[in-house]
Amino acid sequence: MNFAYTIAGSEAAGVAGLQVDLKTFHELGVYGLGTLTCIVTMHPDDDWSHSFTPIAPGLISDQFDAATAAFDLDTVKIGMLGTVPTIETVAEKLRSRPWKNIVVDPVLICKGQEPGQAFDTDAALRREVLSQATVTTPNHFEALTLSGMESFTTVDDLIEAGQRIAEHGPKAVVVKGGIDFPGDDAVDVLWDGHEATVYRAPKVGDHRVNGAGCTLAAAITAELAKGTDLKEAVQIAKDVVTAGIEHRISGHAPFDTVWQGAYQH
Numbered sequence: 001m002n003f004a005y006t007i008a009g010s011e012a013a014g015v016a017g018l019q020v021d022l023k024t025f026h027e028l029g030v031y032g033l034g035t036l037t038c039i040v041t042m043h044p045d046d047d048w049s050h051s052f053t054p055i056a057p058g059l060i061s062d063q064f065d066a067a068t069a070a071f072d073l074d075t076v077k078i079g080m081l082g083t084v085p086t087i088e089t090v091a092e093k094l095r096s097r098p099w100k101n102i103v104v105d106p107v108l109i110c111k112g113q114e115p116g117q118a119f120d121t122d123a124a125l126r127r128e129v130l131s132q133a134t135v136t137t138p139n140h141f142e143a144l145t146l147s148g149m150e151s152f153t154t155v156d157d158l159i160e161a162g163q164r165i166a167e168h169g170p171k172a173v174v175v176k177g178g179i180d181f182p183g184d185d186a187v188d189v190l191w192d193g194h195e196a197t198v199y200r201a202p203k204v205g206d207h208r209v210n211g212a213g214c215t216l217a218a219a220i221t222a223e224l225a226k227g228t229d230l231k232e233a234v235q236i237a238k239d240v241v242t243a244g245i246e247h248r249i250s251g252h253a254p255f256d257t258v259w260q261g262a263y264q265h
């Protein structure tokens, strides 16, 4: 059995975070387990505003110790951490044992939040966690923030962002152009430290889909856990997320979400 482990937040409607990671792991045939870092809930009576509650650092440590004692884990995905104490706790736990793959989704803000709310955690995330990543998967906004670039208009810009972000320590960077990148395709670029690989799929619709970033990073994690090489893992993840967005689910909340079950093996 291959194991994929996620350290991430819970999102109350199941459209992002740990729930999405576990659904994606399961679809790709790996045993998934997770450690909760925070709970994000929404308030339907207040225009679906968000609230964020961190889990106490000691409880994060205890979950980590249980998960890593129960199974031989070598592949982990890091999702939303959200506070400096959480970042420091997770970073120390990561350093306490060897890993083959550390996939970091550098969640700086969640969709619907104002940029700025999570900026206080930015420096700690770079210093403590991003530096340990074997792969990181910034979205358009996160890639601009982490690379210090002003805009992305060409594929070469995405490659340059990947190269700049790799200077912070990650061995490989998947820069997601996403919906804000010009053109008809959703373009992502993998910079693996040596060369760039470009992944494209036609854009479906013209607005954001919740859980897309989590699904992509979780699918990369699941494939790496199985021993798939990185370039192929990113291609499979791109296929999973594209199928999931094509079969997106609408409910009563003002956002659509990815259907992880849409991918045909």
Ligand SMILES: Nc1ncnc2c1ncn2[C@@H]1O[C@H](COP(=O)(O)OP(=O)(O)O)[C@@H](O)[C@H]1O
Residues within 6 Å of the ligand: 138, 139, 140, 176, 177, 178, 179, 186, 187, 188, 201, 202, 203, 204, 205, 206, 207, 208, 209, 210, 211, 212, 213, 214, 216, 238, 241, 242, 245
């Ligand atoms: N409307 C869309 N149609 C097709 N692919 C998309 C669309 N929006 C995002 N993607 C793809 O989904 C993945 C997640 O991207 P994105 O939504 O930008 O991440 P995040 O959820 O972290 O903001 C990427 O592979 C991106 O190219």
Ligand SMILES: Cc1ncc(COP(=O)(O)O)c(C=O)c1O
Residues within 6 Å of the ligand: 008, 009, 010, 011, 016, 017, 018, 040, 079, 080, 107, 109, 110, 111, 209, 210, 211, 212, 213, 214, 215
């Ligand atoms: C707990 C949690 N993790 C991660 C994310 C990022 O989700 P996405 O995959 O939509 O970028 C969110 C966004 O709402 C979240 O609430």
